[in-house]
Amino acid sequence: MLELSPLNNITGVHAGGTASVSLPLGLTYETIFFDLQGITPAQIKNFRVELNGRMLTEYETLAELVKENDYYEREQLDGYVALHFTRPEVKSALSPDLQVQRFFGLGTVGLELAQIKFDIDSAATNPQIKAWAHKSAGTLPGWLFKRRVFRFNFAQGTNEVADIPRPEGAHIALIEIRKPVQDTENKVGVTEVEFLVNNTKWRDRLPLKLHNHILKQGGRTAQKDTFAVDLMQQGDVFSSLMLTKTGENAIHDMRLRIDCDEGGAASVIVHYADNYAASSF
Incomplete structure (x- = not known):
């Protein structure tokens, strides 16, 4: 069953701050949704996902992730930005599409630490950021997209x-x-x-x-x-x-x-x- 639940509080959320959130381990992350208030995607800088301290993927600003979602014609919602680990655009001639899309989910079994980090522009006015995650049954980290x-x-x-x-x-x-x-x-x-x-x-x-x-x-x-x-x-x-x-x-x-x-x-x-x-x- 696919679970949708809020992530832990994101620490360091203030103008000029460095924010981070640790992902609870044991399940597989399919999508993470960020709710942005008092801050624009362009004001979230040096956004990166790290596994055991190793960088998995990076964006200069979260606006680059918005562009990526636009490029792949993924459905978007004003005020929210979605980080996709499972990829809706992935297809297969041999396997069901859903199976191959989930193949790239972020499994966290066996990891010691999975974090998302980013810097907040000093011009952000009263930034507030929350996050929710779609999660499925736990797997080891396998094939992943790296940017x-x-x-x-x-x-x-x-x-x-x-x-x-x-x-x-x-x-x-x-x-x-x-x-x-x-x-x-x-x-x-x-x-x-x-x-x-x-x-x-x-x-x-x-x-x-x-x-x-x-x-x-x-x-x-x-x-x-x-x-x-x-x-x-x-x-x-x-x-x-x-x-x-x-x-x-x-x-x-x-x-x-x-x-x-x-x-x-x-x-x-x-x-x-x-x-x-x-x-x-």
């Missing part, structure tokens, strides 16, 4: 990124290139992207309008300032890019070629699916 942010400074024109971490055995489900622009009337940031693996084009350059249309056909909504290289657009995580250094599928080189119409700060955000028990990443 990592890598920061760059891009020039106008073509930029090449070839040093994205490749943890052995993990899969890359999604790469987002986020490039805000100053000239919002005439510029879009990232115009085209080429993704190469062992010098083979996994994604070729496409006109941005066509690229976004293809995302929409796959149940995605393109986000402002963000170019998405979606490697599991049909929902099958295990048909996405598997990272390995050995065998016939070994990856020796992986790079992005990113065309920008304006220079400046940018982020490359990689969504991995990884086996927690077998990985130190």
Whole structure:
């Protein structure tokens, strides 16, 4: 049976504070809902989930999680932000969808500590935050989604990124290139992207309008300032890019070629699916 219950009080909730909440152990977390009052998602910064002190996933602000939910066309509610461990967009050709979605739930059996931490902007007015969790029967932490942010400074024109971490055995489900622009009337940031693996084009350059249309056909909504290289657009995580250094599928080189119409700060955000028990990443 799926249990819905409030989490422990979140400590440190005040303007300029560092807040945290420890998740009760023993069950599997499917979704956590945050109720925000007196604070906006953008005022919740450096949001991260940690297991036994190891970072599982990170967001620069909670507004980035709102964008992620928009991208996957997940139902949203004003004043609340949902953190999904089970993934509604995951599908399978071999197993029932619900089974494979729950496969990625955050099991906490055997953990010593599971925490969510974040900083609160000093401009927040009387912030109040509560949280509820959907939980199911307890499991060990297994395959989990991990979100990592890598920061760059891009020039106008073509930029090449070839040093994205490749943890052995993990899969890359999604790469987002986020490039805000100053000239919002005439510029879009990232115009085209080429993704190469062992010098083979996994994604070729496409006109941005066509690229976004293809995302929409796959149940995605393109986000402002963000170019998405979606490697599991049909929902099958295990048909996405598997990272390995050995065998016939070994990856020796992986790079992005990113065309920008304006220079400046940018982020490359990689969504991995990884086996927690077998990985130190």
